Structure formats: structure tokens, C-alpha cells
Amino acid sequence: MSQKEVKIEWPNGNCSLVPSGSDWIDVAASAGFNIPTGCLGGSCGACEIDVNGSVIRACISTVESNTTGRIIVKSFVDPYW
């Protein structure tokens, strides 16, 4: 499987061009966007972000290529945090 470059637009206005399969936490840090973390194991939900309208847990997810090659990230605010 070949890696595809994906353009990511961050809530802070920065953009990144990263290979699909990259870790969300790492690419966010490189873009100057801090994703809050807690357990780093997928159970607490502190790292949830909105990726093209779907909520993902960044600590256990990688950047997937999509048909447009463009991903828009929004901060996800959990009312319980």
C-alpha cells in the first residue's frame, strides 16, 4: 500500500501536508496545535478531535487518506471535560 499525502487544515489556521498513516498527536504538534491527552490508550476520550465531521480519538488513530486528500480538523469539546 502506498502512502498518500494528505493536506490537513488545523483549528489554529495552520496547514500540514503529511503522509497517510502518520500519528495524529505527532502531526498536530508539528503544526503547533495541541491535542489534549490523558490515558494515551484510547479509553478516556481527552484527545477527541473532529475530523471531517467524524469524532476520532487521536491517540489511537492515524491520518487516513480520503478521496479529496484534504482533511479539516476541528476541536471537539466534550461537555464532560
Ligand code: FES
Ligand atoms: S488520550 Fe485517552 S483516549 Fe486518547
